[in-house]
Amino acid sequence: MERHEYDVVVIGAGGAGLRAAIEARQQGKRTAIVCKSLFGKAHTVMAEGGAAAAMGNVNPNDNWMVHFRDTMRGGKFLNNWRMAELHAKDAPDRVWELEAWGALFDRTKDGKISQRNFGGHEYPRLAHVGDRTGLELIRTLQQRVVALQQEDEELHGDFEAYIKVFAECTVTRLLKDEETGAIAGAFGYRRETGDFIVFDAPAVVLATGGIGKSFVVTSNSWEYTGDGHALALLAGAKLINMEFIQFHPTGMVWPPSVRGILVTESVRGDGGVLRNSEGRRFMFDYIPDVFKDKYATTEEEGDRWYTDQANNRRPPELLPRDEVARAINSEVKAGRGSPQGGVFLDVSTRLPAEEITRRLPSMYHQFKELADVDITAEPMQVGPTCHYVMGGIEVDADTQAASVPGLFAAGEVSGGMHGSNRLGGNSLSDLLVFGRRAGAGASAYVNDLTRRPVPSGVEEAKAEALEPLERTGGENPYEVHHELQRTMNDLVGIIRKAEEMSEALQGIEKLKERAGNTASTGSRIYNPGWHLAIDLRNMLLVSECVARAALLRQESRGGHTRDDFPTMTAEWRRRLLVCSAAPDGSNVKVEEQAQPSMRGDLITLFERSELEKYLTEDELAEFDAALENAVKES
Amino acid sequence: MGYKAKFRVWRGESGEGRLEDFTVEVNEGEVVLDIIHRLQATQAPDLAVRWNCKAGKCGSCSMEINGKPRLGCMTRMSTFTEDETITVTPLRTFPVIKDLVCDVSFNYEKAREIPSFTPPADVKPGEYRMQQVDVQRSQEFRKCIECFLCQNVCHVIRDHEENKPAFAGPRFFIRIAELDMHPYDVRDRRPQAAQEEHGLGYCNITKCCTEVCPEHIKITDNAIIPMKERAVDRKYDPLVWLGSKIFKRSS
Ligand SMILES: Cc1cc2nc3c(=O)[nH]c(=O)nc-3n(C[C@H](O)[C@H](O)[C@H](O)COP(=O)(O)OP(=O)(O)OC[C@H]3O[C@@H](n4cnc5c(N)ncnc54)[C@H](O)[C@@H]3O)c2cc1C
Ligand code: SF4
Ligand code: SF4
Ligand code: FES
Numbered sequence: 028m029e030r031h032e033y034d035v036v037v038i039g040a041g042g043a044g045l046r047a048a049i050e051a052r053q054q055g056k057r058t059a060i061v062c063k064s065l066f067g068k069a070h071t072v073m074a075e076g077g078a079a080a081a082m083g084n085v086n087p088n089d090n091w092m093v094h095f096r097d098t099m100r101g102g103k104f105l106n107n108w109r110m111a112e113l114h115a116k117d118a119p120d121r122v123w124e125l126e127a128w129g130a131l132f133d134r135t136k137d138g139k140i141s142q143r144n145f146g147g148h149e150y151p152r153l154a155h156v157g158d159r160t161g162l163e164l165i166r167t168l169q170q171r172v173v174a175l176q177q178e179d180e181e182l183h184g185d186f187e188a189y190i191k192v193f194a195e196c197t198v199t200r201l202l203k204d205e206e207t208g209a210i211a212g213a214f215g216y217r218r219e220t221g222d223f224i225v226f227d228a229p230a231v232v233l234a235t236g237g238i239g240k241s242f243v244v245t246s247n248s249w250e251y252t253g254d255g256h257a258l259a260l261l262a263g264a265k266l267i268n269m270e271f272i273q274f275h276p277t278g279m280v281w282p283p284s285v286r287g288i289l290v291t292e293s294v295r296g297d298g299g300v301l302r303n304s305e306g307r308r309f310m311f312d313y314i315p316d317v318f319k320d321k322y323a324t325t326e327e328e329g330d331r332w333y334t335d336q337a338n339n340r341r342p343p344e345l346l347p348r349d350e351v352a353r354a355i356n357s358e359v360k361a362g363r364g365s366p367q368g369g370v371f372l373d374v375s376t377r378l379p380a381e382e383i384t385r386r387l388p389s390m391y392h393q394f395k396e397l398a399d400v401d402i403t404a405e406p407m408q409v410g411p412t413c414h415y416v417m418g419g420i421e422v423d424a425d426t427q428a429a430s431v432p433g434l435f436a437a438g439e440v441s442g443g444m445h446g447s448n449r450l451g452g453n454s455l456s457d458l459l460v461f462g463r464r465a466g467a468g469a470s471a472y473v474n475d476l477t478r479r480p481v482p483s484g485v486e487e488a489k490a491e492a493l494e495p496l497e498r499t500g501g502e503n504p505y506e507v508h509h510e511l512q513r514t515m516n517d518l519v520g521i522i523r524k525a526e527e528m529s530e531a532l533q534g535i536e537k538l539k540e541r542a543g544n545t546a547s548t549g550s551r552i553y554n555p556g557w558h559l560a561i562d563l564r565n566m567l568l569v570s571e572c573v574a575r576a577a578l579l580r581q582e583s584r585g586g587h588t589r590d591d592f593p594t595m596t597a598e599w600r601r602r603l604l605v606c607s608a609a610p611d612g613s614n615v616k617v618e619e620q621a622q623p624s625m626r627g628d629l630i631t632l633f634e635r636s637e638l639e640k641y642l643t644e645d646e647l648a649e650f651d652a653a654l655e656n657a658v659k660e661s
Numbered sequence: 662m663g664y665k666a667k668f669r670v671w672r673g674e675s676g677e678g679r680l681e682d683f684t685v686e687v688n689e690g691e692v693v694l695d696i697i698h699r700l701q702a703t704q705a706p707d708l709a710v711r712w713n714c715k716a717g718k719c720g721s722c723s724m725e726i727n728g729k730p731r732l733g734c735m736t737r738m739s740t741f742t743e744d745e746t747i748t749v750t751p752l753r754t755f756p757v758i759k760d761l762v763c764d765v766s767f768n769y770e771k772a773r774e775i776p777s778f779t780p781p782a783d784v785k786p787g788e789y790r791m792q793q794v795d796v797q798r799s800q801e802f803r804k805c806i807e808c809f810l811c812q813n814v815c816h817v818i819r820d821h822e823e824n825k826p827a828f829a830g831p832r833f834f835i836r837i838a839e840l841d842m843h844p845y846d847v848r849d850r851r852p853q854a855a856q857e858e859h860g861l862g863y864c865n866i867t868k869c870c871t872e873v874c875p876e877h878i879k880i881t882d883n884a885i886i887p888m889k890e891r892a893v894d895r896k897y898d899p900l901v902w903l904g905s906k907i908f909k910r911s912s
């Protein structure tokens with residue numbers, strides 16, 4: 028069996044994984060990057076709108092405190108506030124660093140990085156390149172890896188002496204040291220050959236992205252089968268906030284084969300508006316109380332805001348995503364939808380055609396090629412699509428260390444940072460900020476080790492992976508997958524009810540049995556049927572966590588909306604739901620954990636009147652005390 | 662609306678293979694990649710194909726459709742007639758791993774041969790100042806999604822395995838051009854290097870690469886031809902090269 032020794036193994040080559048690997052290598056660690064697709068094709072490549080960082084290039088009033096506040100508001104105050112703080116503080120440096128590695132962002136008139144408006148961000152904050160920011164980000168990081176390899180080639184005569192990419196290689200198990208219970212490596216197979224591969228390493232960084240492929244309508248690719256979430260859980264780590272899933276308000280709805288593909292929020296950030304079949308800009312009817320004083324109440328004011336932000340409030344099309352997605356859902360349900368079951372998103376009457384093709388080239392291209400719609404001349408039809416999972420591996424905010432020694436996580440696979448709802452643009456910055464921290468955290472951990480852990484469990488992992496190939500006449504994995512997608516979409520989707528979620532859990536139990544009986548025909552060479560059969564374990568495990576946590580949380584908040592508990596309650600804000608499981612994936616448990624109080628200097632960045640909408644009386648008393656302290660000290 | 666289409670798909674592994682016939686359902690609005698996926702789900706579970714974004718953004722699903730290099734996810738079924746047989750084969754220029762999946766490692770090796778972006782030592786991150794007009798030219802080349810269709814179609818290597826070691830290919834010519842036009846790149850990128858070390862000299866400007874590029878990058882007009890012209894213009898004139906760099910930063 029192919030076997031490699033490394034100091035740090037990074038699983039995932041998206042923004043978070045690459046940034047983590049670059050950091051580990053820069054700190055002198057021998058680093059492997061393992062990913063399921065080719066190098067440079069990870070999901071991050073699809074990101075469109077931009078990376079949020081309070082550089083203040085367009086509006087000088089912006090700074091980390093404003094960004095921090097927006098992030099907490101967007102997440103309905105459920106966020107891990109330390110992560111939100113670090114994120115807001117580190118993000119500008121991380122973006123500037125990309126520029127020093129060759130990235131070419133769009134510019135302001137005075138030559139700085141241009142920043143665009145996005146939902147929930149008070150000021151123009153997203154560094155971008157047209158609507159292909161993810162491509163720029165991943166290519167820059169990919170090219171940075173190559174630059175480091177060139178350095179190594181010069182010094183050691185080998186490009187891969189210190190950093191090597193194992194592309195098209197899927198990890199199916201984390202390996203632990205039997206004696207200490209610490210991480211000792213990872214086990215996987217090479218997609219191209221079906222051969223097994225073992226990584227022997229004391230530190231593993233999970234950067235595997237999200238879980239969207241458990242839903243029918245999603246903006247996510249085949250890679251998003253929740254592998255990292257499941258690997259961590261099976262290795263004894265915990266998942267947090269799994270009930271919170273972001274349904275992006277604007278996915279394509281037609282033709283059916285592209286249903287769910289993303290229409291970037293930049294369309295609205297750059298002036299696009301939402302209308303129902305009656306032509307009404309319905310978002311004005313859906314401004315929730317907590318945001319009443321921050322959004323325009325008339326179309327005139329909303330329109331003025333694009334040119335004069337100091338004296339006007341932003342249009343409600345730019346409310347956080349959960350609000351917009353629910354509003355679209357309600358309009359369609361009320362019979363005011365578009366012919367193909369969405370609503371209208373129109374930029375054609377808002378900007379000149381050439382502006383549209385300059386600012387939104389890939390949207391123009393996407394609609395033209397896939398739907399025969401010219402977005403410079405007619406409105407698009409859009410509806411909600413499963414987009415992002417806020418929940419993920421519970422980690423330490425500063426080092427991204429999970430509860431299992433030697434395990435780290437960054438990017439979409441980690442949890443906490445975004446609370447109950449992520450703001451657009453806060454993911455790309457999250458990848459950079461916490462990718463770097465995870466790489467540094469893993470390096471520091473390796474430095475402090477006195478003995479190298481010894482991997483165990485390789486034979487078991489091998490047997491598990493081979494099972495589907497050894498069975499004949501079993502279930503078709505594609506059918507089991509499709510059934511799971513329908514179950515999650517219909518029963519644990521954008522609007523949830525207790526009965527439906529219980530039904531989903533029963534469905535998942537049955538699907539687990541069926542998944543345990545899948546048979547894959549063909550050889551081990553590049554066999555997608557076999558790969559899917561293996562992925563089903565992860566999708567089912569993660570779906571169970573989502574459904575269980577969602578059933579427990581009896582309130583509506585961010586990416587979790589309960590038909591039977593439609594309001595947000597201060598009591599529930601203090602309770603985080605944490606999932607764990609046995610090493611064989613059985614016994615999934617969800618437990619409550621108290622949300623720690625926000626540090627005094629952070630909570631006092633908010634007005635009391637705003638906090639009253641979110642916090643309990645006890646917490647408000649803490650706020651008053653913190654404020655008093657601050658006054659005394661100053 | 663739906664109909665049954667006739668597909669011929671190349672199937673095989675370990676150096677052997679053949680075209681296999683399928684009859685498969687097609688629905689309104691679908692693209693070739695959808696049909697390949699339907700074949701996987703219903704008739705050929707182990708049919709190998711690469712894809713990720715399904716929206717022309719990642720460059721994974723490159724294949725040859727009726728002999729033309731294309732992205733499977735951006736080729737609509739409505740561009741064919743209902744009685745046409747659609748033939749889908751892997752990229753011809755690279756070794757086949759299985760079915761529609763090729764070994765494209767050639768491209769990743771070439772990427773390493775191009776010297777990386779080299780910023781001036783005295784400019785700190787955050788201090789970069791560039792005008793939109795100055796970054797726009799390089800931005801065009803950075804739109805590249807690395808689908809490698811241009812590499813696949815280029816006759817210099819399509820049927821000439823022996824040229825591969827000396828020829829970086831159009832994807833990497835635009836990378837060189839991109840870096841050369843980058844306002845902050847200070848490395849010596851005299852075009853003779855492209856001409857001699859990276860094989861630009863082999864290119865005889867057939868423009869096939871530009872024609873297949875799904876990102877509509879003007880590979881020949883905006884990268885190859887200007888580099889070739891300059892290579893002729895300034896052979897052995899380091900002063901001219903230096904002047905162009907200084908000019909680039911101050912403009
Ligand atoms: C269409 C779209 C547009 C978006 N636009 C924006 C935007 O404008 N701004 C923003 O901030 N966010 C945006 N997002 C969200 C953001 O792009 C993602 O959350 C982010 O890119 C995730 O990055 P990551 O590094 O965590 O993971 P990814 O980039 O998804 O990378 C995951 C990596 O893990 C690997 N992997 C997974 N499982 C395994 C395994 N078992 N073994 C080995 N490797 C594995 C994969 O191969 C891949 O390399 C968008 C998302 C989508 C879908
Ligand atoms: S123009 Fe040059 S690089 Fe492009 S396909 Fe023709 S020969 Fe190849
Ligand atoms: S230049 Fe165009 S054709 Fe060539 S790899 Fe890039 S996107 Fe593909
Ligand atoms: S699947 Fe991404 S380009 Fe076709």
